Amino acid sequence: MRFSVSSFGRSLSLAMVAAAGLVLGGCVADRAGPTAKVATFDQGTIDRYGPRPNEKFALPASDISRVRPQYLRREVAYSGNERPGTIVVDTQNRYLFLVMENGRAMRYGIGVGKEGLSWGGVATIQRKAEWPRWTPTADMIARDPDRNAKWAGGMDGGLGNPLGPRAMYLYQNGRDTLYRIHGTTEPWTIGSAVSSGCIRLINQDVIDLYSRVPTGTTVIVLHDGSPMEQVQQVVAQVGTSVQKGLSQLVHSLPKRGQ
DSSP states (O other): EOOOOOOOHHHHHHHHHHOOOOOOOOOHHHOOOOOOOOOOOOHHHHHHTTOOOTSSBBOOOOOOOTTTTGGGGGEEEEOOOOOOEEEEEEEETTEEEEEOOOTTTEEEEEEETTTTTGOOEEEEEEEEEEOOBOOHHHHHHHHHHHHHHGGTOBBBSSSTTTTTTTTEEEEEETTTEEOOOOOSSSSTTTTTTSSSSSSSHHHHHHHHHHHHOOTOOOOEEEOSHHHHHHHHHHHHHHHHHHHHHHHHHHHHHTHHHH
């Protein structure tokens, strides 16, 4: 079976970049516990998500027993038109694709924040960090002060940090979008709508992705909306741009009698 992102959805997302902005609340772990049924895996899969004792903080194995098999990392056939090295985030289906040569891609299961589910566009990985520091936004502190206020000055990297062992920071037109690709302390949430705004992967998967992509990598995020909704948004944005352009042109014309 071949996996692809439709050219229609992709082109609409690209058209939305100029007008769309990310209004995201940062990244934080969910409180909800696991809900998926326990799965069993072959030894190779278990080893792939095994401990990483040589990390700065010895990383334990990820408990993948409650992760649905389709959300575990694997190489798949891919028929999209993106250039190799591009990341495509399919928020609706909870997948992240790293496009490879010869019609292939590495596919990772993801958890996506509610804000991320409503946005689509193009960004660039402008910064990468190992065992990153996490700082909750003012909005996150206001929503849950008991949980987040104590970290207003930031939380150092470590096993309890919600960003996990790696983070890739997405920028748009040189500005931080507050949208990150990062790890998680809760692997059972992969495949669902989760944290405030960010794209989370199983820790071993985010380490793998981090090792494959440099800064400057293009990231295309397809939002979780119907094609008609995306058409309406693009039409509205184009109409607004045309209206502004005409207004500027009219004001630039010499006035009668001048």
